[in-house]
Amino acid sequence: MEQQPYASPADTPAGRRTVGARVLVVDDDPTVAEVVSGYLDRAGYLVDRAGDGPSALAGAAAHWPDLVVLDLMLPGMDGLEVCRRMRARGPVPVIMLTARGDEDDRIMGLEVGADDYVTKPFSPRELVLRVESVLRRTTPLAGTRSFGAAGLTVDPAARRAAKNGAELALTLREFDLLAFFLRHPGRAYSREDLMREVWGWDFGDLSTVTVHVRRLRNKVEDDPARPRLVQTVWGVGYRFDPVGSSGQGEE
Numbered sequence: 001m002e003q004q005p006y007a008s009p010a011d012t013p014a015g016r017r018t019v020g021a022r023v024l025v026v027d028d029d030p031t032v033a034e035v036v037s038g039y040l041d042r043a044g045y046l047v048d049r050a051g052d053g054p055s056a057l058a059g060a061a062a063h064w065p066d067l068v069v070l071d072l073m074l075p076g077m078d079g080l081e082v083c084r085r086m087r088a089r090g091p092v093p094v095i096m097l098t099a100r101g102d103e104d105d106r107i108m109g110l111e112v113g114a115d116d117y118v119t120k121p122f123s124p125r126e127l128v129l130r131v132e133s134v135l136r137r138t139t140p141l142a143g144t145r146s147f148g149a150a151g152l153t154v155d156p157a158a159r160r161a162a163k164n165g166a167e168l169a170l171t172l173r174e175f176d177l178l179a180f181f182l183r184h185p186g187r188a189y190s191r192e193d194l195m196r197e198v199w200g201w202d203f204g205d206l207s208t209v210t211v212h213v214r215r216l217r218n219k220v221e222d223d224p225a226r227p228r229l230v231q232t233v234w235g236v237g238y239r240f241d242p243v244g245s246s247g248q249g250e251e
Helices: 030-042 053-062 079-089 103-111 124-138 172-183 191-199 207-220
Strands: 022-026 046-050 067-071 094-098 116-119 147-149 152-155 160-163 230-233 237-240
Touching: 022 030, 022 053, 030 046, 030 067, 030 124, 046 053, 053 067, 053 079, 067 079, 067 124, 079 094, 079 103, 094 124, 103 207, 116 124, 124 172, 147 172, 152 172, 160 172, 172 191, 172 207, 172 237, 191 207, 191 237, 207 230
Parallel strands: 022 046, 022 067, 067 094, 094 116
Antiparallel strands: 147 152, 152 160, 230 237
């Protein structure tokens, strides 16, 4: 794990909004867990630790975290299963750690609802900034009114979304993506645009966007194989069409 000079996200106005949040660090490598926990603690977060899947689930049940830093490879129960079980209990942001470089492993993490992933070896400082970014973007905005189109509505303050009055079970990133599309109907955005505007990253694996668009379509489209709302614009990216004209298929 790369060591870099520490710079706390609490030094920024955005960072101050997330200080004090509870973060659960799940990793069976004591050195990694200690370093990550130390950086998060110095950044002002309340840190809990677990060394395996069952302990992570028990810890979350005792003190529900605001965010989980979760290793993919754990003894007894892997991180994917831990993430699934946590998601079954309620929404919680998850940043997944993986020592694997294979794209399929990263996509599997995103498919089960991880909001971000970091590949080992990683910079603890970068991880702290990722934690701050995810928490900042998933913090409810008081006083923000509900809005919607095409039978879809989002309530940013409550972080709830609905389709034709029926509540949608969205992950935090899916919610952010839907809210962005609803705010900007009719305009085509590249995956780079969406990564910057929704994730707040200037660089990263663009498959993250592709996976989340596919997951969102599965929940908001009448026929996800023939999307009418979240359309693919070939050679560009995606466009939200509130009229729901015939789309160009999945990407």
